[in-house]
Amino acid sequence: MSYAINHVHIRSANPEESASWYEKYFDAKNLFSKKVMPGTITIAMDVGGSTTLNISSQPPGSSDKTSPAQLNTLGLEHFGFSTTDIEKDINEFENAKIPILMPITEITGGTKLAYIEGPEKGNHRTSSITKIVKNYNIFQYRKRRM
Known part of the structure; x- marks a missing residue:
């Protein structure tokens, strides 16, 4: 049997506003909105x-x-997004006055990451944006270390 993460679920005082933020800054697409x-x-x-x-x-x-x-x-620290141009994205967040909690930092394998503040101060305050370079794959790295 194999497993994969299906979804990340957050609660919001204003889900429509949060969804709009992810649409604007991460090109997220609204799949559906319904009473569950x-x-x-x-x-x-x-x-x-x-x-x-x-x-x-x-x-x-x-x-x-x-x-x-x-x-x-x-507990929950962050959830991450991949990008092809982290420098451009962080510049756009700075121009939009989105707080940068950790500037662009390079880690093992050439991966660059930065932390930004999410749309609400609360249960998903910290989102990360990650750029994958040099075909670095965290899952391959973990398998080699196990």
């Missing part, structure tokens, strides 16, 4: 590849408390 649980909507976004980004509103009566994603803490 009573009183909530879920917007499924195609963000490239096989993993879907689901953005849902809160169920009625639920808490407004958030669990912020933060660098270097336990």
Whole structure:
């Protein structure tokens, strides 16, 4: 049996606004928007590849408390996007006044990464944008180390 990550699911106080942000900055495509649980909507976004980004509103009566994603803490730290031009993308984020939490950094194998702040301060505060260079494949790297 084989497995793959099917989706990343986040809760949002305003899922339509969050979805628009991912459409604008990551060329995400709205696959559908529908009621999944009573009183909530879920917007499924195609963000490239096989993993879907689901953005849902809160169920009625639920808490407004958030669990912020933060660098270097336990729990969700970030989710990453691949790009072909990280320098151009980070420049666009800077021009749009999107906070850059970590500037472009090169790591093993020539991979470059940077962290930006997501559309809401809360459960998906930190998004990462990653550029893959030199055909570096993290999954091949992990298999070699196992």
